[in-house]
Amino acid sequence: ECKENIGQLLLVELEAKSPSFMPLIDDEWFCSKIIVTTPEGDRILFPCHRWMSCEKKLTLRDSVGVSSLYNIAMPANIYSLLNIKNMYINKAGIFFFISPCWGLFLCLFFVEYVEKIWKTDEFFGYQFLNGLNPMIIKCCSKLPEKFPVTNEMVKSFLPDTSSLESEMKKGNIFLCDYERLRDLEGNEINKKKQYLAAPLCLLFSTQGKLMPIAIQLNQEPGPGNPIFLPSDSKTDWLLAKIFVRNAEFNEHELNFHLLHTHLMGEVFTVATMRNLPSCHPLFKLLIPHTRYNLQINIMARSVLISEDGVFPQFTAIGNNSMMTFLKRAASSLTYSSLCIPDYIKERGLEKIPHYYYRDDGLKLWDIIFNFVFGFVSHYYVDQDVQADDELQAWLTEIRKNGQLEQSQAGFPKSFCTVKELAKFVTMVIFTVSAQHAAVNSGQFDLGGWMPNFPSSLRCPPPRQKGETTRQSVLETLPDVSTTVNAIAVVYLLSQEGSDRNPLGHYPEELFGEEVPLKLITQFKNNLQDLEKKIESRNEKLDLPYTYLNPRNVDNSVAI
Template identity: 50%
Template sequence: MVDYIVTVFTADLLNATTLNNVHIKLVGTDGESKRTWLMGLKGLASFFRGAESCFTVNCSTSLGKLVLIELDKNHLPLFPEDSWFPAKVEVKSPEGDTYTFPIYRWITDCEVHRFREGTALTIIDDTHPLGRYARQEELQQRAKDYCWHVYAEGIPHCIDAEDPLSLPCEVQFSFTKKTEFAYDAATGLMDLELKGLADYKAKWTDMDAIKRAFWYKLSHIPNYVQEHWKEDAFFSYQFLNGINPMMIQRCTTLPENFPVTDDMVFLSGQGSLTDEMKKGNIFLCDYKLLDGLKANTINGKKQYLMAPLVLLHKRPDDTLMPIAIQLKQTPADDNPIFLPTDSEYDWLIAKIFVRSADFNEHQLNVHLLRTHLLAEVFAVSLLRNIPMVHPLYKLLIPHTRYTLQINVLARVTLISPTGIFTQFTASGGEAMTTILKRSLSSLTYRSLCIPEDIADRGLEDVPNFYYRDDGLKLWDIIHRFVKGVLSYYYKKDTEVQDDPELQKWISDIFEHGFLSQAATGIPERFTTVAELVKFVTMVIFTCSAQHAAVNSGQYDFCGWMPNTPSSLQLPPPTKKGKTSKEKMLQTFPDVNVTVKSMATVWLLSKHSSDSVYLGQYPEGHFSEDTPCKLIKAFQGQLKVLSAAIKARNESLEIPYTFMDPAEVENSVSI
């Protein structure tokens, strides 16, 4: 007889405990053990939350190298069936070898569940018949659990789930996340002390009334926004370091539909647009994606959503300033080009229409499509096509945490026919789907890779561009980490080419995420290790750093409504000299629209207490020394970058914290 020492680790999570009987079977290259009841000295406490319990499994002979374990549980007569969350199982063999079996998932039934030994294996390296069989069986079950669904034609496909409870348990929120999110969602207006205004369908009558609604939960940045929102310098700053740094690009030739002249922007012939463009000092923001849309109707009133063009100039002192705004795409006598030399409220209302357009562009294209929906595609394809034992699964699964549930919630509560965004934004209704379709059709792989995106937009040397500075450093750190891990498992390009699971993963992403549009530049298959490394880097960057950059500051920059109105209810001026403070107040969204939007961006900016930040891997999916050392090196580099960002921010009037690794979550979870 030989003994195997089995140690079972139950996760330290709320409700992770089971009072059911747990059984195990060890399966090795030379045989398998009997199904053994794991009963120890701790009794029912053996599988309490956070417990580490040891057991002995007797076998007549050695089982050889362990390949997998089988776990199942069944309830006692007086106890109901419950859910259990084992973290991992460690087995010490009679030969002195220790095998680790990562689990990190809920077991909710009495079925047999198989888990592979922790060594990462591609299908090429997984040569044992038992391993191959378990691999195939796992993916067959996953294909049933994670099905594709077409939410709307022309946008990325999603998980087939009507509500969070219809998702597999392993991808649902934890009890902590679920409770906190539900509480915050239910009490958002109350927490902001806005409950009495939520149904008030009147216009704002003065700025002091808006301030009284906004006074609560102010920190440095929201307070700064309230004080400086009218200023040209702050208006321009937000194109670089606000929540939408994706619109601005260097302008080398004026668009034909934006007929700005030298006399408009340079007084007394003191400059030339042509000369300034040659020097690289002119920048453009073009919201053409919003052109021709049918705006929403809110509180029975037609809303207005423009597709503006904005010209900016970098001055000799490196400040970026707006010099011209055209609110519609087609030049016309009733579509004037607004200038800083216009009257105070003509110029201010033009900037307000730009900021409202930016809100809608940001929420649907930059935020929803380019982070949430793509992250969901990456996750569903991973879960359908890549088994737990595969190195790609181990590398990417932390970056899918909570993504499926938060997106299901978004479809139910935000963008559904009765959702908050549908009801209270200018782009709600049919315009929403049009924007998403246009956004996907114009999306490119290069624009998802920050080094190429920055180069393509000509922004390599723009001063005080912290999104670029921090983002490029983060991309480089992530890329080196991904390259180290994947190069350990794929030594040659042919190994990538010959991995059918890997190829099915990217093939599904191309088909279901980018609707087989070759013009996007998204690869249909991988041919080299370098291609794989770049794409996986983009996936991790999108799910972590990019999402943080366009999500975390939503309340900071959008909480003060005049800075970023979700909708506007009067048309833009067709002639100069007609706008007043009173006209501006009448243009702003109604009180209920304002406070509902404020509460929503506050909720979407909140981290939960169980958030997991970039580089933290509490679930030990990798067991080999090399990837574990690479993870530690990755964490060290992120700490160095975080310290550098914090040091820089000490001297900034507005600290840029959104891409500080210590503030960036691993996944799209909010």
Template identity: 55%
Template sequence: MVIYTVTVNTGKRLSAGTTSSISIQLRGTEAESEEQILNNLNQGSESTFEIETRKSLGELIAVKLNFKQLGHLCNEWFCKKISVNTPEGDNILFPCYRWLDCGEILVLRTAQALLVFQDRTEGQRHRTKQLEKRQELFGWRVYDQGMPQIIDCDDESLLPAEVRFSFTKSVEFFSTAAKQFVYQMVNQLADNQNSWESFRTLEDFYSGIKNETIEYVKEHWDEDEFFGYQYLNGFNPMMIQRCSKLPENFPVTNDMVKDSLSGSSLEQELKKGNIFLSDYKMLDGLVGNVINGRQQYLTAPLVLLYCNPQGKMMPIAIQLKQKPSKENPIFLPSDSKEDWRLVKIFVRSAEFGVHEVDFHLLRTHLLAEVFTVATLRHFPSPHPLFKLLIRHTRYTLQINILARNKLISADGILSKYAGVGGEPLVYFLKRATASLTYSALCFPDNISERGLENVPNYYYRDDGMQLWEIINKFVAAFLSNYYKQDDHVQKDTELQRWISEIFTNGFLARDDSGIPSSFQTLEELIKFVTMVIFSGSAQHAAVNNGQYDFGGWMPNFPSGLKKPPPKEKGQTTEDTILETLPDKSTTVNIMSILSLLTNDSADYYPLGYFPENLVDEDAPLKLIEDFQKNLSKLSDRIEKRNEKLELPYTYLNPKNVGNSVSI
């Protein structure tokens, strides 16, 4: 007889333990053990068991867990990991880190990472069975033609336990939403469809909100300097690009802007590279939503900006519609204060549309869902890319199902209170998908394409570039540990099916997107995986975490506008502006959702945090340690810089970057 000593670790999270009957079986290359019942699987416990066998099982390749349902009582179990001391003196780790449902049978592989062609025959059979089961659980569905496909599940409670929220996050998420609703009702504004009587009344409403950035925005939102600053370091630093030649449909003349150009001319500043453009043409032709029975008005502005000698980005001309005409004048800072304020409000409302639908929903949430589903369907647990990417998929499926049910459904918040909600959202999302490119998702390429390499005070670029480099360096070293040559990339059938499905179901097989449909080299793979991790972590943080800070003060981020844009100059009054801005109901409901979407839960995982011990080899463990050190150094540099800034840029501090799209 020989003895195997088995140590079982139950998670510390709430309700992780179970009193249900769970059996364990060891599987080796030469034999299998009898099933043995596990006891005392309490929350946070570490339990040790002995399993006797007649002879050695050979090399251990798997552990089978059988969650037997006895009667009607059955509670889930969160298993962290299982380790086995063999008679030969080896200690073998079997990572789990997931919930087990009643009646479920789960087979765990060792922590050793193996590509499919490196695995033994028994291991390949297990890989195939695991992926067949996963592909049954995680199917694709067409949400609407012309959009990325989604998980085939309408109810987050029906998701497999392994990808659902923890109990802690669920309680916090819904209690936060309830608090926001109560706050609205106490102020009796949730259903109040009246316009704000004055800016003073609006300011009084905000007097009880304690948020330093909202206070700053409230004080500076109407200033041109802050308007331009937000194109660089607000919650959507993605619109601005260098302008070397004015678009034909934006006939700005030197006489119009010469007073804004520090004694220079428009032609000279264009040549110097100091003129920038934000073009909202993606919104052109969209008819606004109806909110509280009132038609909303969308515009597709062109905004010309000048980076002055002091390094400040200043707006110098705005045209609210794409087609120039007498009824679509070009507005200037020299126009009346009310005209210029209203025109900037229309731009900020357009910003709401492009930010929420394109840069936030599509480029982070929906793409992260594509990457998550493909990863679960095509990478078995021993695959090095499963071990690398799985932490970057945490909670993504559930948060996206909640978004579809609570935000963009027929009765969702955005459908009810956003000018670009409802049918306009669907049309816009299809446009954004059709124009999405690989280079737009790769941070260095995107910065270069927009001509922003040398713009001063662009903290999003500075921090993002360093984060991309740190992630890229880690990914390159990690993958090079397993793919020793390009031939290994080409031979990895699981990898090739993964990228093929992403290309087909996520990017709709668009060759013009630049997204690869297969990988031929390790270099190609490294870049793509860097993009996947960056999109779901850093980029999501950049466009998500500042929504309430910069958008909480409603005039800076109006979700819809009740009056059409001005057709001539000199007609705008403060009353006109107040009648154009969202009503009280829309204001508080959008505020509530922005607050909810920027609240992290107690079980928040920052980038670089590896609570799941999925590998036990020295090389990847050292790479993880180096990755964490580099992130910590970057965090220190950002915090030191921010000490000198009037308004610190914190969204790409690694401490504030989540590992995944989970909110």
């Protein structure tokens, strides 16, 4: 106890000693925070939130965010050397958390609903907007040469006085192109060859519905690669859609789920911990959004994408083709594809109706951006952004270790303004929270009925029309073992963690300043307002879109 003021407190040192009766025991402790009360009655918060071992000292800074611009003398390298245990899952393991009965009931209800409607063209089209992968569809103003759909082929699916060309001019024709799957060799499962397709799918937006009007199952047009139409036999058309859904499985799980959220989240996490000291305002802002990301990815590498993991054992893409696909996906990743306002505009999807991923995602982006901009503006003006070496080093490492240095990727080389910094930080938070929720949470809802989301197919794409039967469709779908294992995985990946932190909830006290605390409160209030609006809209929908309701969005990639 100090009864006299000793001046400004900059650091607090902690040391835990082994009990005298057990000197050889390293009894680890988890310290949440230290609060120092001055003789004048002021309370100074020193956040910790890390593990400490006996006989080792921890040095803590107070909760005031300080960047390198302030040049306050500190012990060498007091960086974010958090014990990784703090970021790992408890021994029970998030992957094995069993949801309450009510959550299970809702999941099964959704699966039964999908089972009833999965064959319909309307639901097939709906999933490109509000399913697991709302990221691949784009407006089509000109057909690619490799997809020679003619007006004669599709005129019966368009209004009587219209044509394919006029509907493209109106912005009503949309394209999904799975080019990244081209020429990939199928896996073997239980010594049986599996098959992949690289389809192109053309869709028409009409009367509030998105309807498929043409499907080609491979990239090279020709006699052995027919264009399937809704007017073909029911089994021909159904099998063509099943091959598209299998292509969706690969694009979704490996590109837009694993790469765009998990692996990019890992790049953000490691760069933050390496380059920003724990007193840096951006470290304090971002560290809650890194929670569990590293451990989840370690488990994914071990259980899902290792040589003896789920993908080599139970998917058509297997291990070798998976690596080729991921390289293609990484080379096509851009800054704009991680910024939802830019990516919606880039794909020409501003006006298509009933695109709830877009509607909710844009609102969430704006809420996060306003929070981040207010936060960054409190600590920086433009000149400060340019002069913060730690901040610039953080960006450089993200570009370098994320393999994002190609000019076509469009990632900034440096930060020059507060607005540029705020947009980038918004992208980071949105990616690991909202975007991950959008592509993760519905995996069992939409994939629990296997024919709607098959991980593998046992027969090659049909080379001509008129030969598909109900029996050949069944023979193409995965076998029982593959189905059971794939469904088990998507079920586990869809579950909530037992200790989740929803977006905007920061249980660890990292800030003691008035402005950041007010911004956090306003952030929570804005998220609650959006939650009410989404729930009000969903009450009027036959199939509610819930994945971007803030209450269903975690702070980080935590599952």
